[in-house]
Structure formats: structure tokens, C-alpha cells
Amino acid sequence: MATFLLELVSPEKLLLSRQVEMATIPAVEGEMGVLAGHAPMIVALKGGIIRVRENGAETEKLFVAGGFAEVSPERVTILADEVTPLPQLSRADSERKLAEAETALGTVAATDAPEKRDAALIRVLSAKAAVDAAEAA
Amino acid sequence: MASLKDLRGRINSVKSTRKITQAMKMVAAAKLRRAQAQAEAARPYAERMESILASLGSAVANMPGAPRMLVGTGADKVHLLVVVTADRGLAGPFNTQVGRLARARVRALEAEGKQVKILTVGRKGAAFLKREFASRVVSEVSYATKKRVGFEDAEAVALTIAEMLDQGAFDVCSLVYNRFRNVISQVPTEQRLIPAPLPEGGAVTTSGPQAQYEYEPTEEEILATLLPRNLAIQLYRAILESAAGEHGARMTAMDNATRNAGEMINKLTLNYNRTRQANITKELIEIISGAEAV
Numbered sequence: 122m123a124t125f126l127l128e129l130v131s132p133e134k135l136l137l138s139r140q141v142e143m144a145t146i147p148a149v150e151g152e153m154g155v156l157a158g159h160a161p162m163i164v165a166l167k168g169g170i171i172r173v174r175e176n177g178a179e180t181e182k183l184f185v186a187g188g189f190a191e192v193s194p195e196r197v198t199i200l201a202d203e204v205t206p207l208p209q210l211s212r213a214d215s216e217r218k219l220a221e222a223e224t225a226l227g228t229v230a231a232t233d234a235p236e237k238r239d240a241a242l243i244r245v246l247s248a249k250a251a252v253d254a255a256e257a258a
Numbered sequence: 259m260a261s262l263k264d265l266r267g268r269i270n271s272v273k274s275t276r277k278i279t280q281a282m283k284m285v286a287a288a289k290l291r292r293a294q295a296q297a298e299a300a301r302p303y304a305e306r307m308e309s310i311l312a313s314l315g316s317a318v319a320n321m322p323g324a325p326r327m328l329v330g331t332g333a334d335k336v337h338l339l340v341v342v343t344a345d346r347g348l349a350g351p352f353n354t355q356v357g358r359l360a361r362a363r364v365r366a367l368e369a370e371g372k373q374v375k376i377l378t379v380g381r382k383g384a385a386f387l388k389r390e391f392a393s394r395v396v397s398e399v400s401y402a403t404k405k406r407v408g409f410e411d412a413e414a415v416a417l418t419i420a421e422m423l424d425q426g427a428f429d430v431c432s433l434v435y436n437r438f439r440n441v442i443s444q445v446p447t448e449q450r451l452i453p454a455p456l457p458e459g460g461a462v463t464t465s466g467p468q469a470q471y472e473y474e475p476t477e478e479e480i481l482a483t484l485l486p487r488n489l490a491i492q493l494y495r496a497i498l499e500s501a502a503g504e505h506g507a508r509m510t511a512m513d514n515a516t517r518n519a520g521e522m523i524n525k526l527t528l529n530y531n532r533t534r535q536a537n538i539t540k541e542l543i544e545i546i547s548g549a550e551a552v
Contacts, residue, residue, distance in 0.1 A: 130306055132409040132491055134299040150474055163310060164474040165483060189484060191310050191471075198306050202487075 123157035126196045127173065129183070131204045136183075143174040144197055146190050147250075155197055162192040168247030170207065170254055171199065182207040184254045186247045207254060215251035222248040262537070265530040269523060276519035282348070283512035290441065290505035296406075297438065297498040304491050311488055315456045318477050325478070327420070327485040330453030331429045336373045338396075338428035339363060340419070340451070342435035342496050343383030344504040345402040350511035352436060352444060352504055357386035359446040360434045364391055375428055379415060379497060396422075407501065412494035420486050423452060435496040436503040442510050444503035451492055454485065 122142045129137035145154045147169025166188045173181040188201040226241040260268075318324050341360045343353045360383070364374050376395045378384040384398040399415055401407050422428060431452040436444040449455075473480055 128302075128306070130303040132300060132303050132494060133296075135302040148474060160472060161470060162472045162474060163314065163480060165480050189310065189480065191306070198310075200303060200306055200310070200487075 122177070124175075125155075125157040125159075125194070128196070128198045129171070129201060129204065130199070131201050136201075136204055137173075137181075139175075141173050141175045141180075142177070144199075145170075145172040145174075146197075146199065147171070147185070148190070155192055158194045159192050159197075161194070162190075164190050164192065166190060166199070166201070167243070168250035171201075184210050184251060186251065187243070205251075210251065210255045212252065212255040215248065215255045219245070219248035219252050260529075260533070262530065262533055265526060265533065269526045269530065272519050272522050272526065276516055276523070279512045279515040279519060283509055283516060286505045286509040286512060290502060290509055293498065293502040293505050294438075297495070297502045300409075300491075300495055300498055304495050307484075307488055307491055311454070311484060312456065313471060314473075314477060314481055314484065315454065318481055325481055325485055326423060327452055327489065328454050328481065331423075331426065333429040334372070336375065336428040336430075337367050338375045338377060338419070338422065338431040340377045340379065340415075340431065340433045340493070341383045341387065342433065342493075342500045343378070343380035343386070344500065345381045345400055346504075347382060348511065349504050349508040350514075352507035352511075353380075353382040353386065355444075355446045356434060356436055357383060359448065360387060361390065363432075363434065363448065364394065377415075377419070379493075380500070396427075401497075407497055409490070409494050412497055413490040416486060416490035416493050419451075419489060433492065433496055435500045436507075438499040438503040438506065441506040444507055449492070449496070451489060454488065 124140040124142050127137060127139065127141045127144050128135070143154055143156050145152055146164070147167050148164040149167045150164075152169065153164070166185060168186050169184070171181075171183045171185055172179055173183075184205045184207055185199070185201040186203040188199060190200070191198045222241070222244040226238075226245050229238050229241045315328055318328065339360055341356060343356050347353065360376070364376070364387075367374050374391075374394050376387055376391060378387060378395060378398045379400075381398075381400045381402055384395065384400070388395055397418060401411060404411070419431060423431070430450070433449045433451050435447060435449075437447040439445050
């Protein structure tokens with residue numbers, strides 16, 4: 122099967138850079154599977170799981186808290202905010218983060234800018250996704 | 259002339275200073291390696307971010323209502339300088355050279371009749387600039403108590419800047435820091451953050467087939483989240499480069515100090531031996547002339 126170059130980078134390091142057959146990425150408007158030769162796109166990501174497929178089998182699952190992906194026919198670059206390989210995602214940790222995010226949302230007043238509210242909401246949703254992912258793992 | 263006892267004291271004190279500077283040099287070398295690795299690890303993200311921003315930015319920059327972080331407020335009255343220095347001294351000219359550049363910029367801008375605000379990252383820069391421009395310093399950040407500076411620290415600073423921009427507290431924002439060229443050379447550099455500098459030739463890339471991206475969600479929405487991240491990553495990069503530079507500068511400074519201490523010890527030892535011999539000779543002369551007189 123045709124392959125493309127998948128690059129996964131977080132601000133702290135380059136996590137993945139190799140040829141894969143398919144990557145499923147959690148775009149804000151729904152999950153999308155990317156194969157080689159995809160039309161060029163720039164998408165924003167929400168909290169969710171990136172699945173990597175090579176040699177006909179799913180080889181890696183990683184949780185991202187959000188970020189962007191640049192898709193072009195021969196290359197996909199994912200700029201992730203925070204990446205945790207699924208086996209290392211701890212449920213207690215993600216639940217603690219969810220609680221933090223929820224209290225942060227609670228402190229946003231109705232008079233605050235809507236962007237601020239959105240940001241807090243996005244944080245809660247992403248933390249929720251982390252808890253779900255940890256549970257499923 | 260100094261007595262033998264004084265000389266011995268001085269030699270000992272220089273020797274213990276040399277031990278300290280040598281140890282500091284070793285520590286700086288170890289930390290430098292770590293800081294350099296961290297700075298290198300952050301590079302891919304910053305590069306990819308730049309290329310995405312370049313393709314997006316040139317598409318949106320000419321639209322009305324483009325985000326302020328990209329095009330600025332349109333005015334050029336109030337400048338915010340973000341000055342990144344180290345938290346610790348004893349690193350040669352490392353902190354002073356950034357301080358000097360920042361001071362020159364403040365003076366130049368004020369001479370043009372512009373208002374200047376200063377945000378410092380690192381204790382040394384704050385101390386340096388407060389001497390002269392205490393009224394302009396709006397905020398200071400220090401990582402002195404932290405072992406390792408993470409991305410979230412840079413993000414917090416970026417958030418403060420974004421909030422100030424929202425409140426219209428400044429029009430133009432620049433970053434002043436030590437760029438890490440190599441271990442022995444750090445270059446004080448100024449870099450503009452807001453309005454975001456778009457790479458020249460942005461128009462060229464839009465004509466190529468590569469640039470025909472689809473966006474999901476819209477360009478504006480992506481930009482709205484991308485720009486603050488870009489700000490954070492630029493800061494993060496500057497902080498990491500500055501950290502690597504700091505250790506490099508300290509290593510060089512301490513290496514020089516160790517060498518100087520060695521030279522000093524040699525000189526003092528020579529002096530000590532000469533004095534000792536002179537004393538012996540003097541005593542001998544005294545004894546001999548005493549014996550002759552009898």
C-alpha cells in the first residue's frame with residue numbers, strides 16, 4: 122500500500138517521523154482518516170486519539186490534547202499541544218486535569234469575553250476526551 | 259613587602275577560588291549540553307509552525323478584520339519590549355549585553371516620541387533595566403526557582419502578552435534576547451513578535467499548487483488559535499536559546515577565571531619563594547656578620 126510521511130511534533134520534541142499507510146486524526150469537526158495522496162488541508166485538532174496504521178496493522182495510538190495538522194499528498198505534519206502514548210495515559214491523572222479544567226470553567230464569569238469561555242470549554246472537553254481514552258485503554 | 263604568612267594566605271584563597279570556578283565550569287558544561295538538547299528538540303515544532311503560519315498568514319493578512327496579533331493595531335505608539343535574560347550572574351557579559359541592547363532600544367524609541375513598556379523574563383534583566391526605567395517595567399517573570407523551564411511557562415507569558423494586546427496596552431511587541439550562535443558566542447538580538455513578521459515572498463507560495471489548502475474550520479478560526487501558540491513557541495524558543503547561551507557564557511567566563519587564578523597562583527608562589535629565600539639570606543648575613551664582629 123502507498124505510504125506517506127507522518128510527522129508528529131510537540132513543542133518539546135519530535136515524537137514521530139516515519140512512513141505510514143494511514144493516520145486517523147481527531148479534527149475538530151470529526152475524526153478523519155488520512156491516506157497517501159490526500160488533498161492539502163490545514164485542520165485544527167480537538168482532544169482525542171491519533172491512530173497510526175503501518176503494514177496493514179494498527180501500530181500506535183497516541184492521545185493529543187489539541188493542536189493542528191497540515192495535510193499534503195505526500196506528508197502529514199501534526200503540531201500537537203501535548204502528546205501521551207495511550208498505554209502511558211493514567212486515568213487518575215486525566216481525571217485530576219478534568220477537575221482542574223472544570224473549576225477553571227466555573228470561574229469564567231458571564232461578563233468575560235466569549236473567547237475566554239470558549240477556551241475554558243475546549244480545555245474541559247479535551248480533558249474529558251483524555252479520561253475517556255484512559256478508560257478505554 | 260608582604261610577609262610570608264600573608265602570601266601563604268593569599269595563595270590559599272586563590273587556590274580555593276580556582277576550585278570553585280573550576281567546579282562551576284564543569285556544572286555549566288553539563289547544563290549546557292542539556293539546554294542545547296532541549297533547544298534542539300523544540301526546533302522542529304517551531305519550523306513547522308512557521309511554514310503553516312506563512313501559508314495561512316499571507317492568505318488572511320490582506321482581509322479586513324484580520325486578527326490583531328497578525329497585523330497589529332495599525333498604530334505605532336506604544337512599544338512592548340520583552341527582555342529575556344538569565345536569573346543568575348557570573349556569566350561574563352551575557353546579561354549586560356542584552357540589557358545594553360534593550361536600553362539602547364528604549365532610548366531610541368523614546369527619542370522618537372514613543373511610549374515604551376517593558377516585560378522582563380529573568381531576574382538579571384529586571385535588575386538592570388529597573389535602575390533606569392523602573393516606571394516602564396510592567397511585569398517581570400523569573401524562573402529562578404524552577405529546575406527546568408517547560409513550554410507551559412512560555413505559554414503563561416504569551417497569555418499575559420495576549421491579554422495586554424486585547425486591552426490595547428501596546429501596538430508593537432518585540433523580543434530582546436541572546437541568540438545562541440555557538441558555545442562561545444551569544445548574539446543579543448531583537449525580534450518582532452506583533453505584528454507577526456510574515457516571510458518575504460509570501461505571495462510566491464500562494465501561486466504554487468502547494469498553497470491551495472482547504473481549511474477546517476475556517477482560516478480565521480484556525481488563525482485565532484494558531485497565533486497565540488505561535489507567540490508562545492517564539493517565546494519558548496527564545497527562553498531556551500537564552501538558557502543554552504547562559505550556560506555557554508558561564509562556561510567561558512569560568513574557564514577564563516580558572517586560568518587567571520592559575521596565573522595568579524604562579525605569580526604569588528614565585529613571590530613567596532623569593533621572599534623566603536631573601537629572608538634566609540638576610541638571616542645568614544646577620545649570623546655571619548655577627549660572628550665576624552666577635
